[in-house]
Amino acid sequence: MSVLEAVIRSVAVVAAFLVLPLLVGQTEHKFMAHMQGRLGPMYAGGWHGWAQLIADAAKFVQKEDVIPAAADRGVFRIAPAVALIPYMAGLAFIPIGDGIVGADVPASAFAVLAALGVGILGHLMGGWASANKYSMIGAMRGAAQLVAYELPMVLAVASVALAAGTLSLSGIVEQWQPWWLLWQLPGAIVFFIAALAEINRTPFDMPIADSEIVFGAFTEYTGLRFAFFLLAEYAGIVVMALLFTVLYLGGWAGPLAASLGVVWTLLKAWIIAAIIVWMRVSWPRLREDQLHRLAWVWLIPIALFQLALTAVVVVMTR
Amino acid sequence: MTVTASQRELTVGVGAAGLATADMTLNIGPQHPATHGVLRLRIVLDGERIVSAEPVIGYMHRGAEKLFEVRDYRQILVLANRHDWLSAFANEVGVVLAVEAMLGMEVPERATWTRTLVTELQRVLSHLMFLGSYALELGAITPMFFAFREREDIQTVLEELSGGRLHYMFNRVGGLRADLPAGWTGRCERVIETIKPRMKDIDDLMLGNPILLARTRGVGVLSQDLIKAYGVSGPIARASGVDVDLRRDAPYLSYGELFVPGGPGKVVTRQEGDGMARLEVLLEQTKVSLDVAHACVQRLAALPRGPVNQRLPKVLKVPEGESYFATENPLGFNGYYLASLGDKTPWRLKLRSASFGNVQVLSEMLPGQLLSDMVSILGSMFFVVGDVDK
Numbered sequence: 052m053s054v055l056e057a058v059i060r061s062v063a064v065v066a067a068f069l070v071l072p073l074l075v076g077q078t079e080h081k082f083m084a085h086m087q088g089r090l091g092p093m094y095a096g097g098w099h100g101w102a103q104l105i106a107d108a109a110k111f112v113q114k115e116d117v118i119p120a121a122a123d124r125g126v127f128r129i130a131p132a133v134a135l136i137p138y139m140a141g142l143a144f145i146p147i148g149d150g151i152v153g154a155d156v157p158a159s160a161f162a163v164l165a166a167l168g169v170g171i172l173g174h175l176m177g178g179w180a181s182a183n184k185y186s187m188i189g190a191m192r193g194a195a196q197l198v199a200y201e202l203p204m205v206l207a208v209a210s211v212a213l214a215a216g217t218l219s220l221s222g223i224v225e226q227w228q229p230w231w232l233l234w235q236l237p238g239a240i241v242f243f244i245a246a247l248a249e250i251n252r253t254p255f256d257m258p259i260a261d262s263e264i265v266f267g268a269f270t271e272y273t274g275l276r277f278a279f280f281l282l283a284e285y286a287g288i289v290v291m292a293l294l295f296t297v298l299y300l301g302g303w304a305g306p307l308a309a310s311l312g313v314v315w316t317l318l319k320a321w322i323i324a325a326i327i328v329w330m331r332v333s334w335p336r337l338r339e340d341q342l343h344r345l346a347w348v349w350l351i352p353i354a355l356f357q358l359a360l361t362a363v364v365v366v367m368t369r
Numbered sequence: 370m371t372v373t374a375s376q377r378e379l380t381v382g383v384g385a386a387g388l389a390t391a392d393m394t395l396n397i398g399p400q401h402p403a404t405h406g407v408l409r410l411r412i413v414l415d416g417e418r419i420v421s422a423e424p425v426i427g428y429m430h431r432g433a434e435k436l437f438e439v440r441d442y443r444q445i446l447v448l449a450n451r452h453d454w455l456s457a458f459a460n461e462v463g464v465v466l467a468v469e470a471m472l473g474m475e476v477p478e479r480a481t482w483t484r485t486l487v488t489e490l491q492r493v494l495s496h497l498m499f500l501g502s503y504a505l506e507l508g509a510i511t512p513m514f515f516a517f518r519e520r521e522d523i524q525t526v527l528e529e530l531s532g533g534r535l536h537y538m539f540n541r542v543g544g545l546r547a548d549l550p551a552g553w554t555g556r557c558e559r560v561i562e563t564i565k566p567r568m569k570d571i572d573d574l575m576l577g578n579p580i581l582l583a584r585t586r587g588v589g590v591l592s593q594d595l596i597k598a599y600g601v602s603g604p605i606a607r608a609s610g611v612d613v614d615l616r617r618d619a620p621y622l623s624y625g626e627l628f629v630p631g632g633p634g635k636v637v638t639r640q641e642g643d644g645m646a647r648l649e650v651l652l653e654q655t656k657v658s659l660d661v662a663h664a665c666v667q668r669l670a671a672l673p674r675g676p677v678n679q680r681l682p683k684v685l686k687v688p689e690g691e692s693y694f695a696t697e698n699p700l701g702f703n704g705y706y707l708a709s710l711g712d713k714t715p716w717r718l719k720l721r722s723a724s725f726g727n728v729q730v731l732s733e734m735l736p737g738q739l740l741s742d743m744v745s746i747l748g749s750m751f752f753v754v755g756d757v758d759k
Contacts, residue, residue, distance in 0.1 A: 087514035184395050188417070188740065253508060254580050262506040263744045265401065335580050336508025338741045339417070 064143045064153040072285035075292075076104045078321070079285075079328045086332045107278075114274035121182035122271065130180060131272070131279035134173025138286035140166040145293045146221045148303050148313040158218040160208055163294060167249065170283065171197050174258060177280070178268035189267020192339050193251070193258035199346035200248035200255075206354035207242040210361040211235060211298045220294075224302035232299070234364065238357035239299040241350050243323075246295065248342060250287030253331040257339050292323035392420055397743070399428045406754025408728065412735065412743070419743060422735035424728050429758040437718040442468050442542050442685050445718065449705075450536045452722060453756035455498055457533075458491040459698045461540040464718075466621055467694035467705040468542050471687050479669070480544035480677045485622040486557070486665035487530070487539065489658045490523050493564075495699035496604075496655040499751045500571060503648060506748035507584050515571050519564045526557045542685060544678025554670040561663050568656055575648065585644035589734055589746035592642065599733070600726035603701025605750060608650045609642030615697035623665070633660040644749040651751070686713050698723050700751050724756035 077092075080103060084091025096102025118127055141163045143153030156162055171193055178190020212218050214235065215226035232239075248255040259267045269280050296302055296319040303312030337345070398409035407428035413420040433452055437445050442464075449464045450457040462484055469476060501516030524534045529550060531539040539546050575581055596606045606613060614636040615621070617628040628634035637653045639646035687709040695704035701723030708717040727750050734746055 083510075087511050088518050089514060184393060256508065257741065260508065260741070260744075262508065262748075263741055332511050333574065334509060335504065335578065335584060337580055338584060338739065340739070341583055 060143075060153050064139065068139045068142050068286060068289075071289040072282055073104045074321070075285050075288050075324045075328075077101065078325060079331075080104075082325060082328045083332050086329070111275055111278035116274045116276060117271075119182055119271050123180035123182070126176050126180035127271075128276070130173050130177035130268075131276045131283070132173070133176055134170055135279050135283040135286065137166045137169040137173075138283055138290050141290045142286070142293070144220065145290065145297055146224065146302065147293065147316045149308070150221070151313060152221065155221065156219075159220040160212055160218045160223065160298070163220070163290075164205060164208060167290065168197075168201065170249075170287070173280075173283070174268045177272065181268070181271040183271050185264040185266070186268050186270045188264050189258045189260070189270070192260075192264075193268065195339055196248055196251075196255065196258060196342060199343045200245040200350075203241050203346060203350035203354045204245035204249065206351065206358055207238040207245065208298065210238045210354070210357045213358070213365060214361045216365075220297050220302075224297055224304065227301040227304060229301070229304075231301070235299055235357070235361070237353050238361075239295070241354045241357065242298065243295060244345075244350060246291040247327065247330065248346075250284060250291055252284075252288070252327055254334045254337045255342055256336055257342070260336060288324050288327055289320070292320040292327065295323050296320045395740075399425075408752075408754050408757065410731070410735075410743075410747075412740075414740060417740045419735050419738050419740065422732055422743075424731050426728065426754075426757050429754050431755075431759065433759045434718060434720055437720075438714055438716065441713045442687065442715075445715070446538060446540060447536075449720075450538060451755065452720065452759050453698065453700065453703070453724065453753045454535060455495040455753055456491050456699045456703075457536045458487050458539065459495075459696060460703060461537070462488055462622070463694060463696045463698070463703050463705050465540045465542050466696065467692060467707045468687055470694055471690060471692050471707060471709065472542070474543050474679060476544055477676045477678065479548075479672055479675050481623055482665055482669045482672065483545055483549065483677065484540065485624065485627070486662055486669060487527065487537070488622065489662040489665060490527060490557075492658045492699045493655050493662065494520055494523055496651050496658070500575070500648070500651055500655070503651075503748040503751075504575060504581075506744050507581060509574065509578075509581070512571050512574050515567075515574070519567060522560045522564060526553070526560050529553060529556070541678055541681075543681055544676070546678075548677045549669070554666050558663065558666045558670070561659055561666065565656070565659050565663075568652075568659070572652065575652070582645065584742075584745050585648060585749065586641075588644045588742050589738070589749060590641070590643045591730065591734060595730055595733055599730040601701070601730055602726060603698070603723050603751070604637075604650045604654055605647055605727055606701065607636065607638045608646035610638055610640045612636060612638050615695055615702065619695070621694075621696060623668075627661050627664060633657070633664040644745050647749040647751070684713050686711055687715070695721070700724055700753065700756065701727065720759055722756045722759060724752035724754070725759075727752045728757050 080091045092100025092103035094100055095106040118124055144156060144159040144162045146152035174193040175190045178186040211223055214231065215223040217223060217226065251258050259269065269277060272280060293316070296316055300319045303316045305311065305315035308315065393414045395412050395414050396409060397412060399407040409425040409428065410422055411425055412422040433448050436448055440448065445464055446461050449460045453460055497516040497520050501513035504512035527537060528534050530553060531537040591601070591605065591609050593609055593611055596609055596611055602613070616624040616634060617636050620628060624634065626632070635657050637650050637657060639650050689709055689711040691706070691708040693704060693706045695702050702721065703723055704721035706719035706721070707715055710716045731750060735743055738746065
């Protein structure tokens with residue numbers, strides 16, 4: 052890979068990383084509004100408030116960057132970056148079309164999961180460094196949540212990797228066949244639920260829980276640093292939706308896949324993102340211990356069952 | 370319940386191999402999203418479990434009762450309007466009924482039916498607010514918007530009636546400020562009829578939702594003993610099976626006619642006493658109130674035209690004596706104890722507000738619960754901070 056190619060690929064990933072979360076954010080604005088009998092943003096940018104999030108970003112940039120006096124300044128400053136960058140790294144490994152991927156590595160499924168696992172550190176650092184009790188509780192909840200979703204998620208991905216016989220996400224999409232929708236269904240459900248918990252979305256938004264602990268680890272953050280945390284949340288939706296698409300929905304598989312492949316991937320991922328938004332509109336929040344119960348009583352056994360099922364089918368058919 | 374020094378002491382971890390843990394004192398409020406208003410809870414946390422909780426009140430104390438003593442009876446209404454800002458009309462009614470009772474004043478029928486109607490619409494408004502905010506506290510954002518959609522429609526007709534959207538100031542001693550606008554009863558009836566079927570949207574979102582059930586069923590169970598000990602009333606008491614409703618048990622306004630067997634008025638009770646029961650009571654009461662309001666508006670449309678108030682003297686003086694008058698406000702008993710020396714101002718007008726009892730029982734309910742459940746309990750102990758602090 053030449054230097055030029057590396058630069059182009061990096062720029063493309065960064066561009067995708069900045070644009071796709073905004074699309075998801077705007078989708079959330081509009082979907083939520085219409086589900087709740089509202090219009091949502093209507094003015095910014097003229098047509099149906101399309102530029103609302105850009106206006107929001109412009110506002111965040113102008114705000115004062117306040118650091119609490121008692122905060123651990125260094126840690127407080129870098130925490131948003133630690134929360135944000137893993138998602139960017141994860142995005143680089145996810146293929147959106149045949150050969151269209153930021154960095155094509157052999158074990159990309161593994162690489163994505165490894166990168167995503169780091170994101171929670173940002174929350175922990177932010178919560179600890181803020182010198183605020185609500186932040187602290189939020190960070191601790193986030194860390195406790197990690198235990199509940201990480202294992203079922205890895206098991207569910209392992210099942211798909213086993214089915215495809217490869218750890219490469221591109222390889223998984225190439226092997227994918229429509230009947231996998233049924234075969235991998237239990238694993239897909241487990242993965243989806245675990246992904247919601249990973250990105251702190253309703254009904255698993257206990258680490259943020261604005262009505263309980265103000266805003267969890269983000270309570271003390273303002274301006275651009277706060278915006279980075281928010282961006283990380285929406286980047287999380289993008290990464291999880293794309294990952295789900297690639298693992299369970301066949302990525303770019305579809306009519307005219309050769310030319311329209313990228314469109315199919317993005318469309319499928321967008322539908323997944325819309326479902327994630329839908330859940331936020333319709334459901335309240337679980338309690339931390341209830342998530343753990345869900346994870347240990349349902350998610351992990353189902354993921355293990357899926358792994359066994361996959362193994363049996365693989366052994367019998369190959 | 371106060372936090373003693375021993376509770377705040379550092380406790381050295383007993384089984385945790387020398388790991389020292391300390392309970393954390395957390396001040397929830399006075400500015401916190403879940404305390405809607407300026408209630409402050411000083412809670413001591415062991416991890417996420419609450420060791421003790423103490424409601425600290427008074428941040429919004431405005432000396433309403435003292436102000437009553439230097440205001441004449443017309444001016445008092447403005448103040449009485451405001452302690453529970455979600456049920457302004459019901460508060461007004463309590464004062465005027467207390468004063469009218471002491472004056473021995475007969476109020477025109479038309480005024481009484483209008484008061485009953487608006488009081489019930491006020492109940493719907495207040496209940497909708499709490500239905501929305503309870504869901505919001507549990508993390509569900511949509512019911513709030515649905516509740517506000519209905520509130521908006523009711524507020525529009527009430528605004529047409531009185532000019533106000535929150536503080537109506539439509540009562541006067543002896544009746545109402547003005548007669549109903551032409552065609553208003555028809556518009557009001559239409560609004561009630563549109564809202565009734567739309568209540569199903571809120572039902573569908575909240576009842577039967579497994580997550581909501583997990584968060585509220587069995588959480589914050591309030592026993593009948595505690596209710597009696599702390600003077601808890603209203604929907605919260607009825608959710609624990611305390612079958613008391615002043616509209617039926619000590620009827621005022623036109624409730625005597627409405628809360629008869631077979632009438633539109635029904636007292637809603639539940640036995641469980643937990644958050645879910647309180648939510649169910651609130652939801653069902655809203656529907657009952659809509660039915661009652663519907664009956665009122667039909668009755669009002671059938672009434673012949675007539676006066677809506679009494680001619681009052683230039684200076685209104687209440688004869689010497691004392692009386693207590695209680696109404697069933699949306700949040701519970703709202704009582705006015707009026708003692709007069711025959712002046713144009715009361716000698717004392719003591720206010721018994723519903724929220725006060727509902728909040729003080731928190732110190733008994735919260736210890737032993739999780740921080741997350743605190744929010745679930747707080748949201749289901751419907752209170753308005755202004756009504757606590759007065």
